[in-house]
Amino acid sequence: MGVTLGDFEGRWQLTRRIEDRRAGLTGQLTGEAVWRRDADGLRQEETGVLRYGAAAPMRAERVYLWRAEAGGFSVFFEDGRPFHSWTPGAPEARHHCDPDIYDVTYDLSGWPVFTQVWHVTGPRKDAVITSRFARA
Secondary structure (H helix, E strand, O other): OOOOHHHHOEEEEEEEEEEEOOOOEEEEEEEEEEEEEEOOEEEEEEEEEEEEOOOOOEEEEEEEEEEEEOOEEEEEEOOOOEEEEEEOOEOEEEEEEOOEEEEEEEEOOOOOEEEEEEEEEOOOOEEEEEEEEEEO
16 A cells, blocks of 8 residues: 555544453543644644543543654654654564563555554563554
8 A cells, every 4th residue: 555644644533442461451442543744744643532441431642753754654752752663565563662562563455444453562561452543
């Protein structure tokens, strides 16, 4: 799929399922993700309501910075620290959050619906986090 950074711009419906195998809990986030132009690319802002196990629902927010680089995308945390890089032709990446490892695969085959699946492993974590983005 030959998507460009600009193809992400706009409002997306977001659903996320968190399977925390270590804790034996499942979470579900429902909300939206908005990619807006900034000085260097796009700013991704996620907001939603997270239901996790038996806990009361809570508001969830996160921000990432997306940049077009080397035929693909580099994603940074809001403070500018590198998160991961990927290309539509090789839609996989790894992020080390010592001592844990986050492996992601993007699936753009249903564009303008796409998924992002994170496998999180390490001494502190064992989870699968699946996010589905659908153009709003």
